[in-house]
Amino acid sequence: MSRTPIRAVLWDIDGTLMDSEPWHQQITVEVCRGYGHELSDEDCRSMHGVAFREIYAALHARRPFPIDLHAWADEINAQYVASVHQVRPREGAFALVEAFAARGLAQACVSNGGRMIVDANMRAMSIPHFRFSIAREDVANGKPHPEPYLLAAKMLGLPPEACAVIEDSPTGARSAKAAGMLTIAWPQHPAVVFDTVDHLVEDPGALDWDALCG
Known part of the structure; x- marks a missing residue:
């Protein structure tokens, strides 16, 4: 047929x-580090193409964040938007x-x-x-x-x-x-x-x- x-x-x-993936990854790693999460290379690979809420849930289960999902995502997003003019x-x-x-x-x-x-x-x-x-x-x-x-x-x-x-x-x-x-x-x-x-x-x-x- x-x-x-x-x-x-x-x-x-x-x-x-x-x-843009390297930018997203770098910013996410830096923001997570600020809240006590050190992301491994395997962590970064597993996040590829995955929505924020799923990433946050997995990390929060491992070690609770002191901020909620929306505040965490807003922090990452704001940094990306500020640098998007550099993304090729x-x-x-x-x-x-x-x-x-x-x-x-x-x-x-x-x-x-x-x-x-x-x-x-x-x-x-x-x-x-x-x-x-x-x-x-x-x-x-x-x-x-x-x-x-x-x-x-x-x-x-x-x-x-x-x-x-x-x-x-x-x-x-x-x-x-x-x-x-x-x-x-x-x-x-x-x-x-x-x-x-x-x-x-x-x-x-x-x-x-x-x-x-x-």
Whole structure:
């Protein structure tokens, strides 16, 4: 049975469009250190693509924070927003956005980050081709639940199978697969292990988009 032609590309932001993961990690490590949490390399790897509330809950269970989730997240977010002008796009990402726009594909951003971070990234990218962005507050369930991507398809007026997703993290890829979308894993680090995805690539642009969109 032939696949539904792709009509939209949904992008993760942190680590996919923006090379922002090192900034998030450095700021999170520094803020946590200030509250008595020394994060190991393994801690940092396990946080990749995971929403703040899950990270906070895991760390708080290990050693209680003297501040609540919202104050902790606000502190991290404020530091990131102050430095977002220094964050660079991921190499090749913006060229792909332009190429997809030239094909007439709809595009939107679907993040597990909070609205403050998403809006800061959207302003920093300043790309006109994104129809909208979805942040963690926009859904009841964040990634790896399919809700964020299903909401994006609904907002575009497209069936999930007409959407392709580009993700850098296993958490995001699980969300896209669970939503029934063509899932393209574009990791920054070759050691990252994914569950089943449709394509694991070094360059999403190298895929046969003529066939995918035909």
